[in-house]
Amino acid sequence: MTDDVLIVHGGTPLEGEIRVRGAKNLVPKAMVAALLGHEPSRLRNVPDIRDVKVVRGLLQLHGVTVRVGEEEGELVLDPTSVERANVADIDAHAGSSRIPILFCGPLLHRLGHAFIPGLGGCDIGGRPVDFHFDVLRQFGAVIEKHPQGTELSAPQRLRGCKIELPYPSVGATEQVLLTAVLAEGVTELRNAAIEPEIVDLICVLQKMGAIISMGTDRTILITGVDRLGGYNHRALPDRLEAASWACAALATHGDIYVRGARQLEMMTFLNTFRKVGGAFAVDDEGIRFWHPGGELKAIALETDVHPGFQTDWQQPLVVALTQASGLSIVHETVYESRLGFTSALNQMGAHIQLYRECLGGTPCRFGRRNFLHSAVVSGPSKLQGAELVIPDLRGGFSYLIAALAAQGTSRVHGIALINRGYENFMDKLRALGAQIELPEPAA
Numbered sequence: 474m475t476d477d478v479l480i481v482h483g484g485t486p487l488e489g490e491i492r493v494r495g496a497k498n499l500v501p502k503a504m505v506a507a508l509l510g511h512e513p514s515r516l517r518n519v520p521d522i523r524d525v526k527v528v529r530g531l532l533q534l535h536g537v538t539v540r541v542g543e544e545e546g547e548l549v550l551d552p553t554s555v556e557r558a559n560v561a562d563i564d565a566h567a568g569s570s571r572i573p574i575l576f577c578g579p580l581l582h583r584l585g586h587a588f589i590p591g592l593g594g595c596d597i598g599g600r601p602v603d604f605h606f607d608v609l610r611q612f613g614a615v616i617e618k619h620p621q622g623t624e625l626s627a628p629q630r631l632r633g634c635k636i637e638l639p640y641p642s643v644g645a646t647e648q649v650l651l652t653a654v655l656a657e658g659v660t661e662l663r664n665a666a667i668e669p670e671i672v673d674l675i676c677v678l679q680k681m682g683a684i685i686s687m688g689t690d691r692t693i694l695i696t697g698v699d700r701l702g703g704y705n706h707r708a709l710p711d712r713l714e715a716a717s718w719a720c721a722a723l724a725t726h727g728d729i730y731v732r733g734a735r736q737l738e739m740m741t742f743l744n745t746f747r748k749v750g751g752a753f754a755v756d757d758e759g760i761r762f763w764h765p766g767g768e769l770k771a772i773a774l775e776t777d778v779h780p781g782f783q784t785d786w787q788q789p790l791v792v793a794l795t796q797a798s799g800l801s802i803v804h805e806t807v808y809e810s811r812l813g814f815t816s817a818l819n820q821m822g823a824h825i826q827l828y829r830e831c832l833g834g835t836p837c838r839f840g841r842r843n844f845l846h847s848a849v850v851s852g853p854s855k856l857q858g859a860e861l862v863i864p865d866l867r868g869g870f871s872y873l874i875a876a877l878a879a880q881g882t883s884r885v886h887g888i889a890l891i892n893r894g895y896e897n898f899m900d901k902l903r904a905l906g907a908q909i910e911l912p913e914p915a916a
């Protein structure tokens with residue numbers, strides 16, 4: 474398909490300004506939260522990305538009216554007439570995203586029943602959902618798995634419970650929050666994820682009338698209430714997209730002002746960016762990222778749950794590290810297969826060697842399990858244009874960065890995947906001076 478290929482002529486520094494809007498990893502979840510209310514909700518700063526479209530479609534199937542509000546990027550979600558959806562219609566969304574699993578709690582509260590299609594999402598590891606189903610069972614849900622999807626029911630009102638997650642999973646924490654707010658009694662969640670997007674979801678739920686307190690040591694306490702209203706919320710900015718543009722500035726010797734980027738959620742990234750030799754300046758409206766000239770420095774990096782270095786920042790940063798002098802070490806501890814994208818970078822001229830051992834300071838869950846989850850990046854390398862096939866969302870954007878930093882022309886296949894999380898990325902690239910084109914349609 475020609476419209477799924479982008480031709481990238483590399484070697485031009487990216488310069489100019491782009492804007493990031495609400496976070497991909499918050500917005501679809503806040504849309505699901507609207508299902509819990511008995512009044513309309515208004516979500517602002519919503520980006521035009523595929524995950525939003527998928528959730529919008531699923532909400533509409535369940536009787537939620539979703540319309541565009543008066544403000545640019547505003548959605549108004551009215552859940553007053555929630556109803557069961559046709560299984561075949563839900564199933565049409567199979568494989569499109571991971572968000573449908575978060576419909577479980579809200580639908581069980583509203584209808585006593587939920588059907589969840591097969592999930593999608595990026596292929597960056599096994600991506601099981603065992604934690605999700607385990608916690609739902611603890612609330613009292615009955616779960617039946619079928620070949621085409623999963624059916625859940627709540628024979629009686631779900632009850633609050635004590636939960637300890639085996640790992641601070643973002644999705645499982647959201648599952649608990651979206652279920653506990655209307656469950657009977659108190660839920661205590663230990664070993665919770667505390668990513669900024671989770672805190673923003675808690676803010677959304679609090680606006681709706683939920684009672685949620687965050688304790689020290691990854692504990693969240695939720696006191697169930699009988700009824701929730703709507704919310705009016707401006708989604709926090711997408712710190713993952715902002716960091717991707719920062720890495721693009723560094724790798725291409727460029728200078729990008731990311732309007733909408735916020736320091737608060739990016740502190741860990743900013744420290745690392747500075748250690749590598751990148752420059753940045755924060756103001757009230759955004760953050761300017763640029764390559765200040767001179768050599769970039771090799772670093773040792775370990776991804777982790779928040780407040781550690783976010784795994785989604787790893788792939789774009791690795792492209793920048795191919796331009797740093799010396800040996801960088803990268804230990805990926807969140808997803809076991811998130812370094813697979815580096816083989817294409819090697820084809821472009823990078824020198825990246827993968828290891829099964831934990832090369833960081835902390836042994837992780839993948840250390841003795843045969844996963845190539847550590848990397849040594851030796852630089853600087855001159856990258857050459859290549860034929861690239863996008864493997865996953867962040868890896869895909871990283872290939873675009875590599876192609877833009879490389880000499881010569883690359884053909885990047887599978888760019889539709891990037892629309893899942895990067896709003897209008899082609900317009901933004903053009904605005905920054907990138908030399909990109911779509912192939913001529915076949916006659």
Ligand code: EPU
Nearest residue numbers: 498600601602603604605642643644645785807808866867
């Ligand atoms: N895990 C399990 N069982 C589960 C759930 C998770 O073993 O039931 C494991 C995963 O396999 C993984 C680890 O726990 O090794 C962390 O997974 P988590 O549940 O935290 O991830 P997620 O909720 O599926 C979200 C983001 C990801 C982001 C991670 C980590 C969304 C839609 N996705 O995924 O974002 O990397 O949290 O912060 O919010 C992306 O934006 O490109 C992306 C992949």
